[in-house]
Amino acid sequence: MASGSTLSCRNHGDRGAGQVCGECGDPLCGDCSNRVTDVTLDDYGAGGVRRLIVGLLLIAGSLVLLDALPRGIWLALASVAGKPLYLRLGLKPAFLLTGIALLGTLRFRGISGGFDFSGFSIVTRRNNARVVCQSCYDGDKRLQRTLSRVFKLIAVALIVYGIYQSVAALFFRWLWISGVGGAIWILREDLKLAVIELSS
Amino acid sequence: MYQAEVHRTVSEVRLLERLSFDLTITDEAYQSEHSTDGEIRVFNRADDQVIRDREYPPAHPLGVLTGGVSGESESAYPGTTLYVGVAREPPLEQDEDAFQDDYVMKAIDVDGIPEDGVVGVDLDWDAAEARESMADDTARVATERYDISGLPNDQLPIIVRAELYRDAKRILRVLRNEEDGQRDDLRGRQQYEGQAALVLDIEHRTESGADSAPLRVEGLQVGLSRTFPQIQFDPEHGSSYDPQSRQVKWGSRTVQPGDTARYAIIGPISELLEVDRLDARLQATLGGRTLSGVTVAELFDESGESTQQWQESTPTVSEKTTITAEVEIDPSALRGESKEVSSSRITMQTTPVALFNELVKVCDRNGINITERSPPGDGTPVEGREGVYDVSGEDAGELDVRREYGDEGVVYAGMEITGRYTAMSEEAQVSTFDETEDRLVRRTKGGLDDAGRATLDIDARSADAELNSRFLSTIEEAFGGEM
Structure with a gap:
């Protein structure tokens, strides 16, 4: 650094290494590095309060607000469609599941400090990418990537299926399935973490 | 963007190599020795967030309710490992067996860190330790030591x-x-x-x-x-x-x-x-500059990214060699004149003490300056020869002298007196009864012809052998030319 010297790639000695494996520390060139979102590298940041408010609003919407809307809105939609849509019955579980999922992603600081809440804060867990070498990638990083893809696929499939069923049959109770998909999407990193923890 | 704790807390990374150099110049020895070692020092300074992360770590509500089982993995949180990338451009030495035009170079050995690789430094804090660091406004220093061997003399700075x-x-x-x-x-x-x-x-x-x-x-x-x-x-x-x-x-x-x-x-x-x-x-x-050629190539966090990707200010990186030289000199060993050495030996039938006393008088009479004197000791009894004592080794008498010959130069000489003697004091007491007989008996027992035998060894040093000869002649003539 001070002298302008550089590291050499562990696998290709004639190439410079601009990165190291974040787990074992081996210097790596671009061709030898794998960049993966690693749940063990997560950190925490602000934005927890906003997420809490959105989550609570969704839950409140499910339990109270949708019922408080004027009945005429639902009747008007039904008259346009020519049949009952059951939209409220579909939105209520979808909102509830999404709201609970959002609350499930929150973390708290200072709740173990007794009655002293001076250090209390709500934070969110943030994902980070980590550079790893091939041998470290072949450990739990490959499993992480697979799990991430699986949960995304399930979430997207459920969201699409719920919407498709609702629109195709004009029977919007199926929206609860999209709600499940949305909740899985929101919680996918936490679910991945849980699987990694349990499997290890 | 990943925000590891080390981004905020690491202020400086210093590569420090030490050279300890000893030089001894005395009459007995002219030698120099050196030893080398090195270390990587990482200066880490705590902030409020460090304490907060230890005292109030983020927790999931389910984790709190279930006693910590919440699927939380904190293995890389808050990011306290710093990877110090180390490269070497080793100074090279010529192999001793190589011909002048046939260079076979070999590197100085460095043991404890890789020549081209990474040293992981754990910079995790204890909450109390972090509080103390903040209160005192001091940085904690993490150290990774390594050895350097084979640094040749001709590459000393x-x-x-x-x-x-x-x-x-x-x-x-x-x-x-x-x-x-x-x-x-x-x-x-x-x-x-x-x-x-x-x-x-x-x-x-x-x-x-x-x-x-x-x-x-x-x-x-x-x-x-x-x-x-x-x-x-x-x-x-x-x-x-x-x-x-x-x-x-x-x-x-x-x-x-x-x-x-x-x-x-x-x-x-x-x-x-x-x-x-x-x-x-x-x-x-x-x-x-370092002696071994080791340099800090780059710093990395646990995401594997270098400081170039860090959002916070990057740590200062420096390389330094500290040199401590201990020099011991006996100024008389540096006399330019003492290049010629001449020796002489004088043996006399007297006791070592008597010869020493006589030698002191000779020096005084001839303008020879005595710089250091150590009279002969009592000696040790000679095995199988009752009444005879041997004066040698640590018991030997010594005189260090200097004789100046005007513009011609200075002669420095070391004189050592060894020998054997009989116990004359006991003999004197016995002789009050029968002097002649007693003396005869003791001398016979001691196996000596006289009261003792002493040898004077002289090493004279000066720029000129002629001066040495003149000095030795002075001493020899003072003792009647007996050699």
């Missing part, structure tokens, strides 16, 4: 030399750093007439083919075994002398590559030579 000059003209030129052949400054020379200068040179060796940093001499401290009123120091500016502790100190100065820092102690030669021991301690630093 400094050369230490000691010389004793007695000629005023020469002293003036040396202190003024003038070349020979320049016009003689008679007035300047006058102040050094009759003086001698003990000069200590610290040369900053020039590195070939590299940008050499200047050597920063932090200070030189010289302790003398004795002092004298006429003592002077050069450079006078920046020096402080305490006659009580007999220590002179010079302050810091900078020495460019190829230049020499020169320090001198000046005084009459007789006084300087009587300083039996001079201990000098030099401390210096060499910035931007």
Whole structure:
């Protein structure tokens, strides 16, 4: 650094290494590095309060607000469609599941400090990418990537299926399935973490 | 973007190598030794967030309710591992077996860190420790040590030399750093007439083919075994002398590559030579350079990204070599004159003590200055020879002397007296009864023809063998030419 010297790639000695494996520390060139979102590298940041408010609003919407809307809105939609849509019955579980999922992603600081809440804060867990070498990638990083893809696929499939069923049959109770998909999407990193923890 | 704790807390990474250099110049030995080692130092300073992360770690509500089982993995949180990328551009040495034009180069050995790789430094904090660091506003230093071996003498960054000059003209030129052949400054020379200068040179060796940093001499401290009123120091500016502790100190100065820092102690030669021991301690630093060629190539966090990707300010990286030189000098070992050595041996039928006393008288009569004297001891009984004592080894008598021959030079000599003797004092007491018989019996028992036999070994040293001969002749003639 001070002298302008550089590291050499562990696998290709004639190439410079601009990165190291974040787990074992081996210097790596671009061709030898794998960049993966690693749940063990997560950190925490602000934005927890906003997420809490959105989550609570969704839950409140499910339990109270949708019922408080004027009945005429639902009747008007039904008259346009020519049949009952059951939209409220579909939105209520979808909102509830999404709201609970959002609350499930929150973390708290200072709740173990007794009655002293001076250090209390709500934070969110943030994902980070980590550079790893091939041998470290072949450990739990490959499993992480697979799990991430699986949960995304399930979430997207459920969201699409719920919407498709609702629109195709004009029977919007199926929206609860999209709600499940949305909740899985929101919680996918936490679910991945849980699987990694349990499997290890 | 990943925000590891080390992004905020690491303020400096320092690669520090140490060279300890010992030089001994005495009559018995002229030797230099050195040892080297190094370490990576990471300066880590806690902030509020460090304490908060330890005292109030983020927790999932389910984790709190279920006693911690919540699928939380904190393995890399809050990101306290720093990877220090280390590269080497090793200075090379020529193999001893190689021919001049057939260079076979080999590297200096470095053990403890990779030559081209990464050293992981764990910089995790304890909450109490972090609080203490913040309260004291101090940085905690994490250290990774390594060994350096095989650094050859010719690659040391400094050369230490000691010389004793007695000629005023020469002293003036040396202190003024003038070349020979320049016009003689008679007035300047006058102040050094009759003086001698003990000069200590610290040369900053020039590195070939590299940008050499200047050597920063932090200070030189010289302790003398004795002092004298006429003592002077050069450079006078920046020096402080305490006659009580007999220590002179010079302050810091900078020495460019190829230049020499020169320090001198000046005084009459007789006084300087009587300083039996001079201990000098030099401390210096060499910035931007390491002895082994190890450098910090880059720093990385646990995401594997280098500091170039960090959002916060990047830590300062520096490389430094500290040099500590311990020099022990016996000024008399630097006498330029003592290049010729002549020896002589005189054996006499007398006791070692008597010979020693006689030798002292001879020196006094002939203007020979005794610089150190140690009379013979009682000796040890000779096995199987009752009443006879052997004076040798530690019991031997010693005299260190100096004889000046005007402009011709000075002879320094070491004289050792060994031998055997019978116990004359006991003999004298017995002889009050029957002097003749008793003496005969004891001498017969001792196996000696007389009261004793003593040998004087002389080593004379000067610039001229002729002077040595003259000195030895003086002693031999004083003892009646008996050899």
